Amino acid sequence: MIRRSLTLFFGLFVLILLIGSILGAPFTSSRLVEAAAYSLIALGLNIQWGYGGLFNFGVMGFLMLGGFAVTFMSYPVNPDFWGSDGPWMLGRALIAFAIGAGLVLAARQSHRIGIKGGWKVALTVLVWFVAYCTYRSQIDPAAAYIEANAGFVGGLGINPVFGWLFGGVLAAGVAYIIGKICLGLRTDYLAIATIGISEIIRALIKNMDWLTRGTLTVSPIPWPTPLPQDLQVGGMENLTALLYARSGYLLLTLLVLAIAFFLISRAYSGPWGRMMRAIRDNHIAAASMGKNVTNRQLEIFVFGSVLMGIGGGILVSFTQIFDPTSYQPINHTFIIWVMVIVGGAGNNWGAVFGAVLIWMIWIISEPLSKAVFDTLSFWSTSIGWHDIPDIEARSAQMRVFVLGLVITIALRYAPRGLIPEVVHREK
C-alpha cells in the first residue's frame, strides 16, 4: 500500500518536473500554489464525503465566501465609505434585520400564547413577509447610497492571513446554518439542496455591489508574503523576484496545508474518526450505540467547510483579484469532487494526491489537446482535407471533456480511488 502511494507520488513529482521544463518555471510555480490551495479544499471535501459520507455539492459557495472574506479583511480601507452616511445607514439595516429576525423567532414561539395550527402557519408566513419588507426597506436605500457615493464598502486593511481565518469562520457560520437546514435530508436531496444554496450565495455575492463590488471585481488584493514587485525594489532580477515571491507564498500555503493535514489525520485515527466512519457506514447502528448522528454530521460538515473557506481565501489572495463571475460550478465544485474521487475518498494522502494530479491534468489538457489538434490539422491538410478551424478556442474547451473522461474512467476501473482508504482492523 505504502509502496504504491510512494510510486504514485514519485510519478506525480516527475509529471510536475516535466510540466515545469516544458511550460516554464513561472507558469508552473503559480500552478503549484493553486494546487496546494486545492489540496486544502480537497481535504475539506474529504472530511465531509470521505469521513462523513455527506454529499456537499456546494463547494463553490464556500470558496466564494472565503474569497469574499479575504477581500473584505485585507483590501485597503475605503475612506469615502467611512466618511459618508454609509456606516450609519448599514447600521440601521442591521437593526432592521435584527428586528425582523426577532419577529420571526417570536412567531415560532406563538404557540405559547395559544395560537395553534393553521393560525400559527399563517402568522409565520405573515411575519416572514413583514420581516423581509422591513429589511428591504432599509437595505435598498443604503445599498443605492453606498454604490453612488463610495463605490463599495472597501476592506479593513488587515493582514491577509487573518482574512483566510475569517474565511474559515464565515464558511463555518454558513455551513452551520446550511447543515441545520439540510443535513436531515437524503443524499440526493442534500446534493441538490447544497448546489441550490451555493447558487444563492453566488447570486448574492455577485449582485451585492455595495459589499463586494460585484461584477466590477476588486483588485489588487495584497499578499501576506512579499510581492514580486517588493523584491524587485530590493534590487532583484525580474524572474528571480517572481520565483522567490511565489516560493514564499507557496511555503506559507504548504504550512497551512501541513497543519490542517496533521490535525485531521490525528482526529481521523482517534476515537472521533472511528465514530465518524461508524456513522458513515451505518448511521442507524451508530445511533443505537448512543451517538448523536445529526450533531456529529453537523460537526463534520462545519469542519470541512472551514478548510474550503480558507482554501478559497488563499486562491483569491494569490490571484489578487476577486471576480464573482469567474466562479463556475464546473471549475469550483465538480473538479474538487473529481480530485477526491480519483485520489481516494477517505484517505488524506489520496485527497492531496488527487488534488495535485487533477489540477495538473486540468492545466495541461489545454496545451496537450492543442498539440493533438495541430497534428490532426496538419495531417488533414496534407491529404487535401479541410484544416481544423479555431484550434485555440476549441482546445480550451477540451479541459472540461478531459475532466469528465477522467472521472468516468476512475469510477469504472478504480472506484475507490488511486490511493484508497485503509481500514485497520484489530486482530
Added chain:
Amino acid sequence: MTEFIFFLNQVLISGAVLGSIYALGAIGITLIFGILRFAHFAHSELMTSGAFIAFLLALWFSSMGVSLPIPTGFVVLPIAMVLAALLALGIDKGFYSPLRKRGARPVTLLIASIGVTLMMQGLVRLFFGTGSYSFFENESKAIYRIDTSWLGSTRPLVVTQPQLLMVVVTIIAVVALHFFLTRSRLGKAMRAMADNADLAQVSGINTALVVRVTWIIAGALACMAGTMLALDVTLKPDLAFNIILPIFAAAIVGGLGQAYGAIAGGFLIGFAETISVFNWSIVLRPLKSVLPDWISIPGNLALVPTEYKLTVAFLILVVTLLVRPTGIFKGASS
C-alpha cells in the same frame, strides 16, 4: 385594463412557457429517479444536445429548401427526439449500465452522471464553440398581437408562434404520457417498478425493457424541452446547464418519482419565478386616483430583484424540503 394585459403578458405567458420547459425536463428526471433511483445530472446535457441535434436537422431541412408555415424547429422535432432517445440509450449503455451491473450505489451513479455532464458539455463546446445560435436565421419568428381594445386596453396581448406551439406540444406530450402510464402494459410495468423494483421483477416484469423505455422517454422529452427552450430564446452550449437546478427543484417539489408531480412542480416553479420578479407597482397604478395623497406607490415593487430570479426556485425547494420533504405529491422515500 392595460395593466391587466401587462400582467398577463409578463406573468401568465412567460410563466406558462417557462413552466412547460421545466415540466418536460422534470418528467425525465423524475422517471429516471423512479426507476433507477439516482439523480441524473446529465439531463441538462441531454436537453442541450437534443437542441443541437434539432438545430442541425433544421439547417439541413432549410438547405434542402423545405419551407412550412410552422418553424422548422418544430417540424424536425420528432426526428430529433428519436435521435436524442438513441443518444440517451447509448449513454446508459456506455456509462451507467456497467456501474449498475457491478452493483454500485446510487450515489456512484450520481457522480458518474456528473462525469457524463462534463464530457458532453466539453464535446458540445468542442464542435459548436461558445457562441449562440438562432433557429430563426433563415425564417422569421411570427408574433401574434391580439388586439384587446374591446377590453379597454391600449396594449395588445403578445404571443410568439413558438410560445403558442410550445404550450400546445407540451400539453400533447403530457396527455400522451398520461395515457401511456395508465393504459399501456409497459406504462403500468413502469409504475410498478417505480413502486417496488424487486416485486416488479419477481412478478415477471421485464425490468431491462422498462429501463430502456425510461431512457427513451426521458431522452425524447429532454430533446423536446431543450429544442423549445432554444426556439424561445437562443441556442447556446450552456442552454440547459443553467436551468438544471430549477428543473431539479421542480422534480423534488413535485415529489421525486411522480410524473404528475413533476408537471405540477414545473409550472409551480415557472410561475413562482415570473410572479416574484414581476413589478407590482404597474398593476397598482390605477389605484392612484383612489388612494389618498399621502400614499405614493414606489416605482419598483418587485418581490425579488430580477438578478435573483433563479434563487426563487431554490427558496421554494428549501422550504419544501423543510416542510414536506417528500414533495407535494408523495414522492419516493428510499
